[in-house]
Amino acid sequence: MGDIILTGDRPTGRLHLGHYVGSLRNRVKMQNEGKYDKMYVMIADSQALTDNFDNPQKIRENLIEVALDYLSVGIDPSKVSIFIQSQVAELTELTFYFLNLVTLSRLERNPTVKSEIKLRNFETSLSAGFLIYPVSQAADILLFDANVVPVGEDQEPMLEQARELARSFNNIYGEVFVEPKAVLPESKMARRMPGIDGAAKMSKSLGNAIYLADDKNTVKKKVMSMYTDPDHINIDDPGKVEGNIVFTYLDVFSNDSHFEKYLPEYKNLDELKAHYQRGGLGDVKCKKFLIKVLEEELEPIRARRAEYEKDIEGVFDILRKGTADARSQGAKKLEKVKAAMGINYFEDSDLIKDLQNKYKD
Numbered sequence: 309m310g311d312i313i314l315t316g317d318r319p320t321g322r323l324h325l326g327h328y329v330g331s332l333r334n335r336v337k338m339q340n341e342g343k344y345d346k347m348y349v350m351i352a353d354s355q356a357l358t359d360n361f362d363n364p365q366k367i368r369e370n371l372i373e374v375a376l377d378y379l380s381v382g383i384d385p386s387k388v389s390i391f392i393q394s395q396v397a398e399l400t401e402l403t404f405y406f407l408n409l410v411t412l413s414r415l416e417r418n419p420t421v422k423s424e425i426k427l428r429n430f431e432t433s434l435s436a437g438f439l440i441y442p443v444s445q446a447a448d449i450l451l452f453d454a455n456v457v458p459v460g461e462d463q464e465p466m467l468e469q470a471r472e473l474a475r476s477f478n479n480i481y482g483e484v485f486v487e488p489k490a491v492l493p494e495s496k497m498a499r500r501m502p503g504i505d506g507a508a509k510m511s512k513s514l515g516n517a518i519y520l521a522d523d524k525n526t527v528k529k530k531v532m533s534m535y536t537d538p539d540h541i542n543i544d545d546p547g548k549v550e551g552n553i554v555f556t557y558l559d560v561f562s563n564d565s566h567f568e569k570y571l572p573e574y575k576n577l578d579e580l581k582a583h584y585q586r587g588g589l590g591d592v593k594c595k596k597f598l599i600k601v602l603e604e605e606l607e608p609i610r611a612r613r614a615e616y617e618k619d620i621e622g623v624f625d626i627l628r629k630g631t632a633d634a635r636s637q638g639a640k641k642l643e644k645v646k647a648a649m650g651i652n653y654f655e656d657s658d659l660i661k662d663l664q665n666k667y668k669d
């Protein structure tokens with residue numbers, strides 16, 4: 309059997325370049341390589357509610373933003389089922405059965421959850437729903453027999469939890485689930501795209517992100533305000549490229565043909581860096597180049613988004629179809645789960661016969 313790929317995002321904000329480099333780009337690549345039996349991308353609205361239960365409007369608003377971002381980067385609904393977590397009731401059902409197979413102390417040991425609890429000040433009022441979201445995430449993965457789960461490093465504990473649950477279930481009730489593995493981004497940069505302010509991570513809460521939906525002018529302004537080398541004051545000063553975000557971004561996005569097109573006095577990034585390090589090259593010139601490089605990537609995304617924005621009904625049709633597909637796959641799997649657990653009473657034709665025999669004599 310070929311691979312079954314599943315990934316997802318919480319709809320808590322628009323997606324940015326960090327998401328793009330870290331996962332979206334790779335999803336499109338996997339989709340187009342076609343080396344899989346089935347690929348799902350899930351909008352994890354139920355999971356997003358575990359720490360936004362008091363602000364459902366936020367989730368509702370961002371659900372469409374995330375869907376538009378998916379489609380605009382080129383996730384193709386004819387190849388990938390894009391679905392909404394909350395609309396697949398089978399996920400909730402499976403979560404409930406999985407909860408018996410995990411202890412509270414195991415859940416409290418999850419390092420990602422631990423740091424999120426700290427970050428959100430949940431120490432004194434931790435909801436049960438938040439603590440158990442890794443179990444629900446295991447259900448997301450296992451219900452679809454996904455064996456390949458492309459995620460960031462911070463999701464590795466969730467995958468570990470999913471494998472443990474698959475193993476416990478299989479031990480108790482028989483072989484039903486496959487153990488999934490995380491596929492982490494290859495390059496170091498893809499793992500953590502820095503923010504425009506030089507902070508280690510691009511994030512909505514830090515306000516240092518370039519969004520896929522940002523217009524040209526916004527991107528321009530953000531790049532112009534980018535953190536470079538604070539000691540590079542005069543053009544003639546030697547500059548540092550390490551930690552200089554403009555160069556970090558150029559490392560990720562630029563190639564030799566960009567130089568040929570926009571900055572022909574340099575052959576490649578190494579030459580540009582060398583000049584910057586020697587002195588005599590200004591930040592503005594590098595930033596203007598980066599804007600052109602980024603625009604090449606962002607312009608088609610923006611154009612595709614504009615098309616989909618004109619047809620929100622069409623976007624919802626895509627989600628409805630993807631969700632229907634996920635639901636039918638999920639229902640089939642859940643039947644097997646319930647059969648293994650012996651709680652498929654109405655589907656078990658022998659049950660009534662056997663019971664009748666038992667009471668006959």
Ligand code: TRP
Nearest residue numbers: 314315316317318352355445448
């Ligand atoms: N926890 C993931 C995140 O915050 C989102 C997610 C939910 C997910 N369910 C998933 C990712 C299943 C991969 C597989 O990004």
